[in-house]
Amino acid sequence: MKVALLQQQYLDTKVKTIKASKEKITQAANSGAELIVLQELHQTEYFCQCEDTSFFTYANDFEEDVAFWSNIAKKNNIVLVTSLFEKRTAGLYHNTAVVFEKDGSVAGKYRKMHIPDDPGFYEKFYFTPGDLGFEPIQTSVGKLGVLICWDQWYPEAARIMTLKGAEILIYPTAIGWFDEDSDEEKQRQLESWITIQRSHAIANAIPVVSCNRVGFEPDPSGVLKDTQFWGNSFICGAQGEILAHANHQNEEILYANIEHSRTKEVRDIWPFLRDRRIEEYHCLLKRYCDI
DSSP states (O other): OEEEEEEOOOOSSHHHHHHHHHHHHHHHHHTTOSEEEEOTTTTSOOGGGSOOGGGGGGGGGHHHHHHHHHHHHHHHTOEEEEEEEEEEETTEEEEEEEEEOTTSOEEEEEEOOOOOOBTTBOGGGTOOOOOSOSOOEEETTEEEEEOOGGGGGOHHHHHHHHHTTOSEEEEEEOOEEOTTSOHHHHHHHHHHHHHHHHHHHHHHTOOEEEEEOEEEEOOTTSSSOOEEEEOOOEEEOTTSOEEEEOOSSSOEEEEEEOOTHHHHHHHHHSOTTTTOOGGGOGGGGSSOTTO
16 A cells, blocks of 8 residues: 655645645555545644634634545545544644545544644643544455544554554654754654554554654744754654654655555564553553552
8 A cells, every 4th residue: 555644834824734735645546546644733823822702713614624525536546644623612622643544425424632832732621632532444445443643642642543453554643843942953853753653563563654844933922932843754664763764844745555464464463452561551540650
């Protein structure tokens, strides 16, 4: 299966950004990609850099956005992973990945479970934690374990998706540097981000797809931290081997071929799932094992 990731920057407006995404999707589909993955909140700027209630209006278009990307998936005969701002009702919003089948139907959706609240990443202000659980989405190209950004730091999420039969882990992402950080600190953060996701691939013997934003985005409020999204989107195989890797500053369509049969080959030689001591893992259900 040929996979394509679209590493993009925000182009000042939703209209311009979506137009660029459409063109890149068509290009990727014409190049043979069957599965195309877009980055986190790919239609707009990463508005979570500040707390501003005016941004909730973005979620009002959720149903129209679903219809739009459904048509794109059908037109290009692809399985498409999107990342949209969902309004369920007034005051209740989610960071939601919607997966479309090749015929445009909704194969499933995932609501982001782990929600950060850090300077420049004020997501708890906007998003209610997901309530759909860690459920893989069945598609014509395989069973997709779709997670979102902050979820990528949690081995529990990757493991549960794997135990429920996911054949590939997918992380739409928005993460970057702040200018005041030293070059050494920026490199440590980047390497940690890549390493934790490759470790999910290794621990679960499953390919991992991580699609990040790129480009500079000023804080909309003008008073907090501006973000330079660090790109570095990548695809790795079931032993954590890098199959494709983008740089930190350019838009790019990243391609790789993934073979589901490779998972069996790796698990036959590294049977980590076989040797799990599930009867001894009760502590994982506690916040911290001090009592």
